[in-house]
Amino acid sequence: MPRRLRVENCGYHHVYNRGVAKNSIFLDEYDKVKFIEILSSVCKEYKFDIHSFCLMDNHYHLLVENRRENLSAGMRQLNSGYASYFNKRHQRVGHLWQDRYKSWYVLDETYLFTLFRYIESNPLKAKMCKKIGEYKYCATYCIKRDAVPPFLQNSFVLRDYHTGELFDMLDIPLNPNELENIGKFHQQRYKLEEGQIVHVKQxxxxxxxxxxxxxxxxxxxxxxxxxxxxxxxxxxxxxxxxxxxxxxxxxxxxx
The missing domain is CATH 1.10.10 (Arc Repressor Mutant, subunit A)
Incomplete structure (x- = not known):
């Protein structure tokens, strides 16, 4: 199977990273607040829009839209900046991240809302809350409380859904077909063909x-x-x- 192409093209990307040996990357709320602060700075500098985010104890998810071909540069600044802060604050040395970040390019926007639901449902799946929107370090928490940070203000869910309608839909669990589609999305491979990104068919x-x-x-x-x-x-x-x-x-x- 061909190696996954790291896509820089403008568009939507599901970005994921976790701590080395699955160790925690956030030890308290202050760490999570600091990560969001660094994320906000990176988004402003690199012109990223965030459509969804979720900070778990040992990993994070972002649904990023880049308007320039600069995803790797922005993610490198986010991950290195946070690692420097974390090591200094917690008096540790060595790698914080297990590897370079993982990313999946959203070639087909049909599954964009399903991907949003998948990311925002992580705390629910981990039994850290009872409903989507209750966990403090997710996009839906900000949306529900009308406290949307600048990097989230262009999220497609704010453009396409009223808040009440959005949370009514989020109350419906992902069905097996949607979960299967997310699994297939994360297994997809791409290649460059005449300058265009195309899906490598199985x-x-x-x-x-x-x-x-x-x-x-x-x-x-x-x-x-x-x-x-x-x-x-x-x-x-x-x-x-x-x-x-x-x-x-x-x-x-x-x-």
């Missing part, structure tokens, strides 16, 4: 339909091929069906 289109025996298996294969990045028109041509026919088949899988 299988050829022919392989998806190689052992199909009936319509049920065919429809499942259509779903899998489409999730792997094949267009409806491509699948339709391979099967002798129209794009509208493929769309109709895919529609029945939506939850």
């Amino acid at each position: 299988k050829s289109l022919e392989q998806y339909f190689l052992h199909v025996k009936d319509k049920t298996q065919r429809d499942e294969a259509i779903k899998s091929a489409h999730e792997d990045g094949y267009k409806k028109s491509e699948i339709g041509r391979a099967l002798g069906l129209s794009g509208a026919g493929i769309a109709k088949i895919l529609k029945k899988f939506r939850v």
Whole structure:
């Protein structure tokens, strides 16, 4: 499998980093406040917009939008700046982070809101709160209390959703299909093709339909091929069906 391309292109990125040996990177609330302070400075300097964030005890998640091809420079400043502060304050030496940050480029914005929900539900999953929006070091906490920091003010959820509507939707847990899609998103690989970022498909289109025996298996294969990045028109041509026919088949899988 090809190595994941570290994408600098403008757009949305899910960024994640955790402490070396899974050790805590935030020992108290002051550490988390300091991280947000450094994040705010980095966002101002590098023109980043944050659409979601979550600070857990030994890792963090960010949904970052960069308007210049400078993601690595900004993340390097964030991680090194916080590590310097942390080591000095807690009188320690050595690496704070397990590795360079991980990032996933959001090539298909269809799953953007699902990714937002996934990040914001981390404290709920860890049983640190009972509802999304209660944990202090998440974007939803700021939104719920109308105390949105500058780096979060351009978040698409503020643009596209009223607060009440947003939290009604967030009260609905991620369903198995959405969790599966998030898992697939984090497994995606990309490559540069004629200067464009394209998804590296896991299988050829022919392989998806190689052992199909009936319509049920065919429809499942259509779903899998489409999730792997094949267009409806491509699948339709391979099967002798129209794009509208493929769309109709895919529609029945939506939850």
